[in-house]
Amino acid sequence: MPGPLSEQTLAEFDQNGYHIEKRLVDDSTVREMNLIIDNSVSPALAPVEYEADVHYPGAPSSKNAPGGQTPRRLLNAYARDVVFRDFARSAPVVDRLRQMMRCQDVMVSQNHHNCVMTKYPGYSSVTSWHQDIRYWRFDQPELVSVWLALGDEAPENGGLLLIPGSHKLDLPPGRLDAALFLRKDIPDNRALIDGAIPANLQAGDVLFFHCETFHAAGQNDTGAVKKSLVYTYHCEQNRAIPETRSANHADILV
């Protein structure tokens, strides 16, 4: 098992708002997860969010349009299979989160992410620049997402792009549009976006990123489906605001 993160890696995580850990998950687990996902998409096993549901640029206009049945997220990953649960609560993941969030008791949310993200050739959409905290409601905006690549991820197949250090920005509301995406018509935003880097990942790599780190992703222009398992975590003391979507299902102590 890999050892703890060094002080230098932790300082880089604090500074950049993300950290990539190469090969944190072994090949046989990646294969098992891919098999389960491949058996869950045709027909898509509910609960599912479709590309047509997100209304992002490039998404099919409705579920009846060509490509309208293309899955975007297989929801409730934690409940789908023990292999997904075991990853979510595995020591290499949880120990790193304890270090990054500086607390002993870490919880995984069943309300946010907790899904397998799929990106299909032909019908995938563009996710514009955003912070994941935009729809979440917690006492503190201190959550970390864990993104496990189940195959290669790069800009060509819609892999994530990140803006290093952007979790520390305090942007005035006018820099964001009505849906809380970075407005591209603002020169300062364009300068920010110019500083983005691709999170090039291979199967088994894990990206940890802060909930205020701006990120985006394009369409999948390759011939193969991209699949990633994603969870979001917070410290036990940082609670979801009651009656919000963040508090819909119980968080799980890992």
Ligand SMILES: O=C(O)CCC(=O)C(=O)O
């Ligand atoms: O895979 C993508 O298009 C980006 C997903 C994402 O950033 C999100 O769901 O918050």
